[in-house]
Amino acid sequence: MLNLKKDLVVIGGGPAGLAAAKKAYDEGIEDVMILERDFELGGILPQCIHNGFGLHYFKEELTGPEYAQRFINDVKERNIEIKLDTMVLDVTKDRKVYAMNKKEGFLEIEAGAVVLAMGCRERTAGAIGIPGTRPAGVITAGTAQRYTNIEGFVPGDEVVILGSGDIGLIMARRMKLEGADVKAVCELLPYTGGLTRNVVQCLEDYDIPLMLNHTVTAIKGEGRLEAVEISEVDENLKPIPETAKTIKADTLLLSVGLIPENELSKKADVVLDDRTGGPIVNEGRETNIEGIFACGNVLHVHDLVDWVTEESQIAGAHAAKYIKDSFARTNKCVEVKAGENVSYVIPQKIELEAGDRKRIPLYMRVSTPLTAVDINLYADGEKLYSFSEPFAKPGEMISVPLAQKTLDGLDNPNEIKVEIIEKEGK
Amino acid sequence: MIETKSLTCVACPKGCEVTVEYEGDEIIDIKGNACPQGQDYAKEEIVAPTRILPTTIRIKNGALSLCPVKTTKQIPLENMFKAMQIIGDKEIEAPVKMGDVLIENILDTGADIVATRDMPEEI
Ligand SMILES: Cc1cc2nc3c(=O)[nH]c(=O)nc-3n(C[C@H](O)[C@H](O)[C@H](O)COP(=O)(O)OP(=O)(O)OC[C@H]3O[C@@H](n4cnc5c(N)ncnc54)[C@H](O)[C@@H]3O)c2cc1C
Ligand code: SF4
Numbered sequence: 001m002l003n004l005k006k007d008l009v010v011i012g013g014g015p016a017g018l019a020a021a022k023k024a025y026d027e028g029i030e031d032v033m034i035l036e037r038d039f040e041l042g043g044i045l046p047q048c049i050h051n052g053f054g055l056h057y058f059k060e061e062l063t064g065p066e067y068a069q070r071f072i073n074d075v076k077e078r079n080i081e082i083k084l085d086t087m088v089l090d091v092t093k094d095r096k097v098y099a100m101n102k103k104e105g106f107l108e109i110e111a112g113a114v115v116l117a118m119g120c121r122e123r124t125a126g127a128i129g130i131p132g133t134r135p136a137g138v139i140t141a142g143t144a145q146r147y148t149n150i151e152g153f154v155p156g157d158e159v160v161i162l163g164s165g166d167i168g169l170i171m172a173r174r175m176k177l178e179g180a181d182v183k184a185v186c187e188l189l190p191y192t193g194g195l196t197r198n199v200v201q202c203l204e205d206y207d208i209p210l211m212l213n214h215t216v217t218a219i220k221g222e223g224r225l226e227a228v229e230i231s232e233v234d235e236n237l238k239p240i241p242e243t244a245k246t247i248k249a250d251t252l253l254l255s256v257g258l259i260p261e262n263e264l265s266k267k268a269d270v271v272l273d274d275r276t277g278g279p280i281v282n283e284g285r286e287t288n289i290e291g292i293f294a295c296g297n298v299l300h301v302h303d304l305v306d307w308v309t310e311e312s313q314i315a316g317a318h319a320a321k322y323i324k325d326s327f328a329r330t331n332k333c334v335e336v337k338a339g340e341n342v343s344y345v346i347p348q349k350i351e352l353e354a355g356d357r358k359r360i361p362l363y364m365r366v367s368t369p370l371t372a373v374d375i376n377l378y379a380d381g382e383k384l385y386s387f388s389e390p391f392a393k394p395g396e397m398i399s400v401p402l403a404q405k406t407l408d409g410l411d412n413p414n415e416i417k418v419e420i421i422e423k424e425g426k
Numbered sequence: 427m428i429e430t431k432s433l434t435c436v437a438c439p440k441g442c443e444v445t446v447e448y449e450g451d452e453i454i455d456i457k458g459n460a461c462p463q464g465q466d467y468a469k470e471e472i473v474a475p476t477r478i479l480p481t482t483i484r485i486k487n488g489a490l491s492l493c494p495v496k497t498t499k500q501i502p503l504e505n506m507f508k509a510m511q512i513i514g515d516k517e518i519e520a521p522v523k524m525g526d527v528l529i530e531n532i533l534d535t536g537a538d539i540v541a542t543r544d545m546p547e548e549i
Contacts, residue, residue, distance in 0.1 A: 039489075040489075046494075046543065049480050049481070049482060049494035049496075049542065050480045051478045051480050051496060061478075062542075063480050063494060063496055063542045064494075065494045065524075065542045065543035066524060066542045066543065068543070069524050069542075069543050069544060148482075149482055149492065149494065150490055150492065151491070151492075152482075152484070152490075152491045152492045177479075177481065177506065177507070177510050178510075196434055196436055196441035197436040199434065200433075200434050200436050201436070201477060204433075204434070205475070205477070205503055390440055391440055
């Protein structure tokens with residue numbers, strides 16, 4: 001076994017890992033190593049060939065590969081060590097990282113700090129329990145994206161898509177342009193989980209029907225998928241049997257959600273949040289285990305890679321501070337709670353005594369679509385401040401700044417709560 | 427013949443449902459937009475909708491067998507399948523760099539097809 005020592009080890013070379021490594025390096029930590037199991041850097045972005053990335057961060061519209069390439073170039077310009085084809089197997093709470101690759105065999109790396117940036121995985125047919133057989137042709141939208149855009153074969157001719165998240169919408173257009181007959185996108189809920197722009201440019205542009213309040217109730221076929229049965233659902237999201245109809249299809253794409261990939265985090269005794277599926281972190285994205293940080297989709301599922309970059313820079317900067325010993329956490333924290341209509345807030349806690357910061361961005365999602373909302377912040381039940389937005393959608397993350405001045409004005413607060421409610425009489 | 431079409435404005439995330447009445451290229455009425463930007467959007471969507479086309483092109487001797495590409499500017503929506511055909515008929519050779527022009531002025535739209543990543547040779 002090869003024994004190594006590094007100031008910072010970053011697990012995962014997607015946009016989160018790349019931005020965290022770059023930021024830590026620029027903050028003075030030059031002994032950085034990125035471990036990536038794939039044969040190249042970039043994470044999921046090389047397969048996301050469509051445009052729409054980078055509007056917030058680069059102020060221009062890029063495709064996924066372009067966004068990744070910029071960060072890959074930045075990391076390569078710096079003296080950051082990169083190990084590809086290297087699978088991380090274990091992380092301990094005293095920050096030993098165990099990994100393996102073909103060239104070097106087993107590696108044990110003693111790390112000053114660790115950034116977890118393993119991304120997420122897709123929910124599968126098993127995870128959502130559709131009745132019927134399990135023939136070939138039932139795959140996740142992300143797998144279809146990889147086949148079509150990286151490996152070079154289009155995985156079907158007659159396609160139905162279950163779930164209207166962005167990956168499903170993007171794949172509807174992609175397969176249509178590659179010549180497939182995309183028959184419908186079914187969405188269980190009365191609204192789509194994707195961006196409006198994707199509904200217009202991926203479905204409406206190509207006359208692909210979006211069937212809201214519909215779900216797949218049976219999968220038919222032996223060997224290869226032959227048809228799917230879809231049904232309308234009632235207000236309790238229960239299928240209405242009389243509405244069932246059969247659609248001929250050889251491919252069913254599932255776009256039914258992403259789950260943060262936290263097998264490794266659990267091995268290091270990192271505590272996870274039930275609502276996000278990712279670690280519980282403070283404002284520096286440090287987990288309950290000292291010196292172990294998390295960012296990107298491993299922490300919570302992001303809809304825009306721009307937010308992943310912003311968050312990962314926070315994690316990279318704090319990891320650098322930790323390594324330089326200039327940030328000692330006191331564990332004197334205020335808890336951040338999700339109030340009415342808010343499904344979660346990141347970070348879940350904020351260190352009260354922490355140096356030179358000006359404001360702390362709070363990332364959150366609403367649990368249901370709302371219009372004309374007030375976003376209210378409370379400290380121990382007392383209103384801190386409030387502002388209005390024309391609308392809030394579950395598919396789009398909201399970032400609310402909390403000023404350090406506001407925090408400083410509080411006397412040992414226990415809890416900050418955010419609620420998002422529709423204005424009265426609107 | 428007067429036709430009506432309802433569109434979702436994507437000029438901002440509010441996503442107003444805009445209804446347009448038109449005859450050929452002539453706009454008769456636009457309703458449902460909460461601001462003037464919605465009017466411009468609806469007009470363009472009826473008269474000449476345009477989009478960026480992101481897709482892939484086959485590449486010889488590359489680390490992967492496909493290289494992702496895009497049009498350098500928006501091209502008319504009605505040209506998408508024709509453009510796909512032209513790109514599909516072509517095979518390029520590795521290595522390429524992000525931004526390399528692979529097809530010039532596709533379908534006389536003024537847009538080039540460029541690589542959206544570096545694609546090194548197969549190792
Ligand atoms: C199929 C799919 C499509 C998406 N499409 C879009 C989109 O169109 N637009 C958008 O903005 N966002 C999209 N997203 C969200 C997207 O994932 C994020 O924008 C961004 O890529 C997340 O970055 P990340 O670095 O956290 O995760 P990832 O990009 O997933 O990177 C994680 C990296 O960690 C590596 N890794 C994981 N475990 C290990 C291990 N044990 N050892 C070594 N390496 C490991 C993986 O190989 C991967 O390279 C999509 C997500 C998925 C899953
Ligand atoms: S009409 Fe105006 S407010 Fe409505 S979506 Fe378009 S730009 Fe936004």
